[in-house]
Amino acid sequence: MSRTVLQTAGFTAAVHERLDITLVSGARRSLVVKRVNVAADWTASRTGDRAGREALLLDSPSFDAVWQEVASPYLAFWRDGGNIGLVMEDLAPALLPDARLPLEETTEDALLGAIASIHARFWCSPVLDATWLAAPHHYLGLLDERGTPGEGPGSLPAALGQRVSLGWAAAQRHMPPSVARLLSVPAVAMADEWSHLPRTLLHGDVKVANFAMVPDGRVAAFDWAMTGAGPCTIDLGWYLGVNASRLARPADAVIARYRNLLARAMQETLPDALWDSLVRVAVITGARMMLWSKALALEAQGAGAREEWSWWLDHLQDAAR
Numbered sequence: 654m655s656r657t658v659l660q661t662a663g664f665t666a667a668v669h670e671r672l673d674i675t676l677v678s679g680a681r682r683s684l685v686v687k688r689v690n691v692a693a694d695w696t697a698s699r700t701g702d703r704a705g706r707e708a709l710l711l712d713s714p715s716f717d718a719v720w721q722e723v724a725s726p727y728l729a730f731w732r733d734g735g736n737i738g739l740v741m742e743d744l745a746p747a748l749l750p751d752a753r754l755p756l757e758e759t760t761e762d763a764l765l766g767a768i769a770s771i772h773a774r775f776w777c778s779p780v781l782d783a784t785w786l787a788a789p790h791h792y793l794g795l796l797d798e799r800g801t802p803g804e805g806p807g808s809l810p811a812a813l814g815q816r817v818s819l820g821w822a823a824a825q826r827h828m829p830p831s832v833a834r835l836l837s838v839p840a841v842a843m844a845d846e847w848s849h850l851p852r853t854l855l856h857g858d859v860k861v862a863n864f865a866m867v868p869d870g871r872v873a874a875f876d877w878a879m880t881g882a883g884p885c886t887i888d889l890g891w892y893l894g895v896n897a898s899r900l901a902r903p904a905d906a907v908i909a910r911y912r913n914l915l916a917r918a919m920q921e922t923l924p925d926a927l928w929d930s931l932v933r934v935a936v937i938t939g940a941r942m943m944l945w946s947k948a949l950a951l952e953a954q955g956a957g958a959r960e961e962w963s964w965w966l967d968h969l970q971d972a973a974r
Contacts, residue, residue: 659685664810665878666694671743683743684728689878692735698807700791700857700879705737707877715780719854722770724873726865744873747865753898756861761901764864766914767872768856768892772885773918775854787857787881789847789938792891794840797821797941820945823952831973832966836941847934850884850927857881859892861899885915890935894943897961904964908932936968 659669667689674682691697691705700706708730710716719725729740749760756764775781796809796817809817825833856863857879865873881887889911893904900907916922923931947965950958 664813665696666690667878683745685741685743687739687741689737690735691737694878695807695809696795696878699795700787700881702785702787702878704785705732705735706785706787706880707739708732708737709785710877710880711739713780713783715783716854718774719771722774723767724867724869724871726873726875741875744865744867744875747867747873749861749864749866751862756899756901758901760866761907762910762914763866763872764859764861765892765907765911766918767864767874768859768888769885769911769914770918771856771874772853772888772915776885776919777851778854781852781854781882783882787855787879789844789881789883789887790840791881792855792857792879792883792887792938793843793941795942796945797836797840816949817945820949824944824948827948827951827962828966829970832969835937835969835973836944840941843937844883847884847930850930850934852882853885855879855881855883855885855888857888857891859888860895884931884934886931886935887938890937890939891942892939893935894939894946897943897947908935933972936965936972940965940969 654675655673657671657673659671661667661669667687670686670688672682672684672686674684676682689697689705689707691702694702697703697706710719711727711730712732726741726744727739728742731738749756808814828836856874856877858876863874863876865875867873889908893900893907902910912923912928944965947958947962951962
């Protein structure tokens with residue numbers, strides 16, 4: 654067996670290692686081990702995770718139905734005090750290319766369909782009362798302007814914290830007062846406004862890099878460290894915000910496509926009034942998590958940045974009304 658420490662994108666405190674194994678038979682296996690010190694991980698601190706949410710998902714039979722909707726890469730896990738470990742198949746050959754290029758529509762349909770099928774499976778399920786799941790206010794407060802750098806377990810990594818701080822300052826220079834007021838509502842108060850909406854299981858971090866297209870044609874989903882319960886479009890808003898350069902369609906078409914896939918998975922159509930409320934959730938969530946990044950791109954005059962900024966501002970002004 655040979656061991657290689659992996660360099661991963663992002664700002665997580667997790668350590669990843671690949672194990673290349675030669676069996677007695679001569680066959681080869683490649684596995685990935687993920688280790689997390691929960692107390693030292695800023696996303697865990699900011700989302701109320703004290704015990705290792707990703708391992709808890711695997712250790713809870715009530716959530717086994719997740720793996721009927723998406724493929725599981727997990728082979729084993731352990732929990733040891735404040736540390737967790739996960740052993741997974743190495744999905745590197747099945748990962749989508751790490752490039753700022755739009756996905757194929759069929760690929761995006763597969764990802765959106767996988768997310769929608771999870772949402773449909775756990776729609777208003779009683780298992781969502783599990784106390785270890787992240788709540789809507791955790792997502793709203795993860796990177797919003799009230800979550801700029803500080804000190805202590807929940808402080809942002811220095812490089813990310815600096816960008817978030819600069820980005821929200823830039824956003825304030827370009828947003829109208831109505832949007833500024835909307836985004837300044839405390840996360841808990843905003844989440845309380847959504848308490849009447851149907852809840853479901855959320856993946857919590859639906860960036861393209863957390864999914865793979867496995868050989869049997871299914872979508873594998875991993876990195877469930879922020880899994881939670883709330884309105885389904887919290888996931889959709891994060892998808893729109895973090896995957897802007899990867900969208901196969903204009904954002905409004907992505908929203909419409911997700912709605913169709915959700916209706917198909919639920920075998921019923923959501924009423925227009927409910928759907929309008931859920932779209933508002935998506936817009937506000939996506940903005941509170943990623944509008945700072947859109948503002949930095951706008952001031953840097955990045956390709957397509959002005960159009961992206963305009964889309965979010967138009968929809969945020971609608972949400973403010």
